[in-house]
Amino acid sequence: MTPDLEGAEVLVAVDEYGSIGAAARRLGITQPAASARLRAMEARWGLTLVERSARGSQLTDEGRAVAGWGRAAFERVAALQAGLEALRGRHDRDLRVAASLTVAGYLVPRWLGELRARYQAATPQLMVVNSAAVVDRVREGTADLGFIETPDLPSDLAVRKVGEDALAVVAHPSHAWARRDRPVDRDELAQEPLVLREPGSGTRRTFEAALGASPQVAMEASSTASLVGAVIAGIAPGVVAERAVIAAVQNGDVVPVATIVDARRPLSVVWSRERRLSRTAEALVAIATAGSATMRP
Structure with a gap:
């Protein structure tokens, strides 16, 4: 008894x-x-x-x-x-967040700021890697949450869509595409050497899926800043997240190129089904999901 x-x-x-x-x-x-x-x-x-x-x-x-x-x-x-x-x-205090480059640079800081306003004792750690590496870190347990920007969603992890993003093709003002009055088609995109993110990034995978072919590579860049810098330097047109190139377009450093390719992608948060989320992790997921309506640039 x-x-x-x-x-x-x-x-x-x-x-x-x-x-x-x-x-x-x-x-x-x-x-x-x-x-x-x-x-x-x-x-x-x-x-x-x-x-x-x-x-x-x-x-x-x-x-x-x-x-x-x-x-x-x-x-x-x-x-x-x-x-x-x-x-x-x-x-609840220790929250390890892995995020792909665009989400980490333009969205996660705002979400973490709101989280800290709610839970002042929270001490989040942010790791910035590409989408494939984000998924790996969540799988191995070195990240509690992962934010990714790819259409390839892992079937072995819990996944929630938190928004949508779009890619843009941009070129140096002196490039022929910058002066075109008609959209660039798929064949032209597939044949033109481009500045692209590295394999494994959500940007690269989204563009390849939208193009339906393997693009020609003029240069690979592991960061958005270096990619945009290469386009500004006139190396080749580049493919980058819309929100990441707003300032360069406004300054006239690059010109957006109209294409017939629809390169939109989901922005998602992933976590392990085997590990219980802390209250702060659950709160961050809720904050990111609630902010999805205002995520477009």
């Missing part, structure tokens, strides 16, 4: 405060309820734990022994609860 914790709690309180009435007040219950718990415990175990008289109630020798064991048990329960709360607090 499992111990009667409610009865033991009353017994310990009687031992500490000297009477059933005082014990009941300390526990926030009525005196009849406290007496009923003690009687139920005595009947269950066939013991007399409290001697009741007109002068009050006193613990028997057996009652004092049980009260001592109960006190030790409650101290252990309190230590267990304190330990669990400490672990949960650390679990």
